[in-house]
Amino acid sequence: MSKMRASIKAIGGYVPETILNNSHLEKIIDTTDEWIISRTGIKERRILDDKSLATSDMASFAIKNLLEDGAIDPDEIECLILATSTPDYALTPTAALVCEKAGLKNAWGFDLNSACSGFLYGLSVGASFIESNRYKKILVVGADKMSSIVNYEDRNSCILFGDGAGAVLLENDESGSGIMQSIFKVDGKGSKFLSVPGGGSLLPTSEETVLAKKHYVQQDGKTVFKQAIKSMSATCKDIMAKADLSIDSIDWIIPHQANLRIIQAVSEEVGIDIKKFKINIEKYGNTTAATIPLCLWDFKNDFKKGDNIIITAFGAGFSWGSTYVKW
Template sequence: MALKSSAVITGIGGYVPDNILTNSDLEKMVETNSDWIVSRTGIRERRILADRTLATSDMATFAVKNLLENAKVDPSEIDCVIVATSTPDYLLISTASIVCDKCGLSNAWASDVNAACSGFLYAFTLGSSLVESNRYKKVIVIGADQNSAIVNYADRNTCILFGDGAGAVLLEPSTEDIGVIDSVFKTDGHGREHLFVPGGGSMNPASEETIDGKLHYIRQDGRVVFKAAIKGMTESCTSILQRNNLAIDDINWLIPHQANYRIIHAVGDALGLPESRVKINIDRYGNTTAATIPLALWDYKEDFKENDNVILTAFGAGFSWGATYVKWGKLR
């Protein structure tokens, strides 16, 4: 009988555009100021995909190529690609299929997942389940979003928050007691009206009216989302701790979705986790939606040691939220 496999992160890649949109730049575009943005969100700058010949699939492709180079893996060895994104290149065609074509992943099947800012964690659990089944040996999970394509830069409430980027991880099987250990996820569709893009779907297909009404841009009730995010992320992390008999002192690192510094701080504080053990890069990238957690893994990969206990947690539109417990393995 085959030994039970766990899914371990063995490779990490990332990409952010070169173009930087600073708070000072935004001061010239809308009525805001840098000090207010920093005090309310913790964001100082964000990356924007300025080349309009490129799209989400290109950022994901750059991240995957970076991963393959770092992990020294041949593209033909990849079995499956899952892309978490809310900003696909096209309707109907999965962004994951385009990534496979651009990266030469000729033996992989591919699909997209949309759970907004929770998307990477949802896709990560799906990918780890495929590896745990012993049917797939190398699965790439990507979080990528080109938020600049759906942000109204005349709306000061949303344009200060979002940036573009992509991150990717390679999952492989292990029979050791490492890798993805547990996940807790929740969804509440009643929250949909508080964070969404009203136009472009089957409810409000693109038309002259949806364009004139600016329905193709992100709309957010910041106060509702703020409170729900703290509650959802804190409760899901607490559930992970309880289900796995972990004390907060057992946790080496918390990697939260980078939506707002005050949310991150509130979650860490509620859990009793010092900020020195919380990974934060929102000041440099802003909210990159599905890309925030894999970009944090990419940024700080040198800090993670074998057998470290790591909790990943996110909250996003839908509402969707949850947490995943990973016992860190070894990168290739």
């Protein structure tokens, strides 16, 4: 009998209707459409501009899309793993709110914050729950309302981020397919290069932190850029070696969508044709924990049974890793 593994059985997604394109950014900061595209590959991003809605709403919309598209009874969902860096509240798990809003009456859930690597980490945790035979159906969701922590006066960061949510359903699979192996890494020294300094226990919210704009994303772009290429390339190579996969045997790479030039550099470093990389950054920007599930959602019809897929991510922390999935 084959080992029981967790397999992705359904995919859902949600992006807000409001589009923030480069032409609009030209009007509020010193930049140009040409510059943004040449440096990042981003043409537009989606913004959740309804102030009554938050990350939990986008996550619940993505889940409802998954359930409806897959004709799945919400009562069958047993657990929700929500990857997010933008929870609705500092205290009260956003996953609890999502379970309520998505009608997951029989599910428990929790938040997982590993920034842009969050969904990939959550996928591994969910897979472990399935492999242990404790649960049959688990939702792993990546959702972030990045517009809530972006300073739109900072031209180096505001051009990068957008809002969105993606969801996958994990179930057991004894056919030999599923989530096969993962390699994950962290390096706390990277926290000074990419973070939101204010609002935590180190720098609680105060008049000083607000005036100093400590509650917005702050990053050293050059350092993050170089480290992302190095880290994702290394774990892609490591997971291929660990799984005994050749370059020719890889069907698709699903990379975190932070910057098109990063993705192109990883392609060159790993030696896998850029045509095998699934890319949608031009229309969503960097949606942090949502980039990978949104990529899976956008391109789900391209994946065929037996395809060898590597998913790779890099984010604040620094946190990074790669996962091998046999579709």
